């Protein structure tokens with residue numbers, strides 16, 4: 541397995557840890573952090589500084605009853621349920637977006653399949669399955685698109701992306717990702733605007749396909 | 752530092768006692784240490800007195816229940832508890848909870864690497880010393896970044912500065928910190 545070479549930008553990492561990213565992007569960021577030790581270390585280093593800041597803050601008075609209430613709560617409150625865990629190639633945040641079930645792929649044409657995980661005012665999040673050597677139709681998008689490779693690889697004008705690699709595409713990138721020949725490429729893609737494909741599916745039909 | 756002294760002063764050791772022995776006395780020490788600081792942090796983040804205390808209780812309850820996930824190789828108690836509080840505060844402000852990365856686990860049966868944990872503690876101490884040395888201006892920028900910046904925050908309204916300027920000031924503050932740390936590390 542090759543090392544991850546395409547990472548979260550500072551702005552995206554900062555947006556994630558401060559909770560400012562829209563949900564589809566936050567899921568992609570959390571999935572990348574699950575796979576990438578380098579970015580995980582960056583995030584946790586930032587937490588070390590947060591902890592140091594917490595130790596320095598001027599303490600506030602806590603009410604008298606707070607301490608008793610706290611100790612009583614240890615026995616009263618049941619432990620929270622275990623969150624849905626990673627499974628196979630899907631990190632925990634992706635399994636959670638899948639509701640804990642394996643993906644139900646829908647055919648898109650050309651052997652390409654997808655699962656829409658969410659599509660609302662926050663943007664859209666989906667899984668894409670691209671057969672070996674196949675190209676996704678050239679498309680542009682109105683905003684930011686994040687694509688995280690979970691299996692296989694793809695290449696486009698921006699380079700080659702393998703497992704764990706994250707492509708950050710702004711609206712000025714017109715890209716046509718092609719899956720590597722070594723096997724099917726499965727990736728997690730988030731956008732804050734609907735994709736506009738140049739070919740294959742007429743724009744009029746896009747609402748039907750929700751892509 | 753003798754181990755006995757450390758065990759009475761180091762929140763990380765209290766947290767390990769909670770993790771490994773469900774030690775209530777140690778948990779109480781954690782509460783005494785962190786509750787007033789968490790409350791102050793949450794109030795800086797815009798919560799009122801009463802709700803800040805409620806959230807402190809929530810956060811410390813997560814500490815109690817999730818202590819098994821604490822890994823002293825990757826964080827000290829302050830950093831770990833800071834992140835729990837931060838995420839709790841973020842979830843209160845978001846429509847959907849913030850998705851979190853996979854919990855990392857040490858391989859089954861692996862021994863804790865005491866030297867690594869000690870080194871991390873020393874790094875943290877250096878960081879704290881570096882924090883003592885920054886200007887009040889830089890400290891304010893960091894406090895804002897770590898206690899106040901929230902989803903849909905009014906940071907640019909409050910300061911009258913565009914977000915980009917704030918961000919670059921944060922970066923400058925962090926960069927200064929790092930360089931100061933490096934200076935401290937020179938033999």
Ligand SMILES: [Zn+2]
Nearest residue numbers: 547548576579
């Ligand atoms: Zn990374």
